[in-house]
Amino acid sequence: MKDGIPPTRRSAGRPTREQAEARLEELLDTALDLFLEHGFELATIEMIATQMNMTKRTVYAKFPDKAALFLAAVQRAIERQIVPPEDLRKLDQGDLRETLRAIGHQRIGLVLTRNGLRLQRIINTESFRFPNLLMLNYNQSGRPVTEFIVELLEREISRGTMRSADPMLAASVFLSMVVSGPVRQIVAGIPPEAEEIERIVDFAVDVFLDGMRVR
Template identity: 30%
Template sequence: MERKTTPKSRLVLQAARSCFLELGYDRTSMDLIAQKAGVSKATVYAHFESKEALLYGLIEEEFEIDGPPPLWDPNRPILDITAALTDIAHRFTAIFLTDKKLGFHRLIMTNASHFPAIAEIFMNGGPRRHLEEVRTFLERGIDAGLLCIDDLDLAAKQFLSLVQGDLPLNWALSMQPPEPGRYEALIKGGVRVFLAAYGATRKE
């Protein structure tokens, strides 16, 4: 889809965001989006040829403009591997703890089977990007003599699984996130287990 960046297209996207997140894709009509944006339906179609195009535009924008921040700063040296991994885990799990992200996740999950390209946008903007960031960090940790890993891809997946626990399941089921103390314990335990397996000083 060719991206639209006019002021009116921004109004339409903002209206679509509000309607999709509040009512869902199926219950939202182009008439409702036009009404919410304060423009005619013809104006909506002038910028987005269909409701599907609006959905794609909204999700693309979410990851391009307001996507998750980097998990770590590659310009900073790794001085404390435990602290660095803990910081990455906090940045990663923060994604699962906001109502806004919950709403977008629900929107994507309920429509991905009908619009496969949405799943690709989501995977490229979120999970695949995070895995690559963690993989690069782990590689840096190996170079610094802090980690001992044979399969970087596997280790990156294991790390993210350890520190996220059941947060994605809570998210998918629209359940409330755990109390801060619970996911702090999850992060600390996940980092500890990961380093027991891959730390350079682990016991063979």
């Protein structure tokens, strides 16, 4: 208190913008967990609202229906998996083999996170109901990585160290080689040990480069 005047206080009835954003994040996280646990069909707005200590009316004020909430929760999970372009550039070590190894480890590492694992599992289980999930994830999270690899390959092709080939196809094949196996194990709940991941990444990179080198 100063000069007998009590300090002003923010009204307790209306949350700040930061509080509202944090509450929305919590809602989307909770929704994704419950969609994973019960499936889209059995998870309900009432179930999610109860878990959040919200009313259904509050949830419906933010999302018109369950599908909209589901897609928003998946979208937020995808956004958390996006690697900023500047971070991708930092993986370029000048040596193609080492750069591809770094990319492989990064992609696998992202799936090992809680968010990455939840995202992969929800895509696997609900893609039949929401066919656009795969492309939604690829366009935002996967495509920038593929295009970065394309740039690396085009650089080597222009130098004459790699045979001329479709770089987009080659980049897609590389990511499938290095990531698909470990990701299947991770999603199944039996993640490979660090040494096994190292062995898989090294082998995939070497096989890929051997196939792409000029003879």
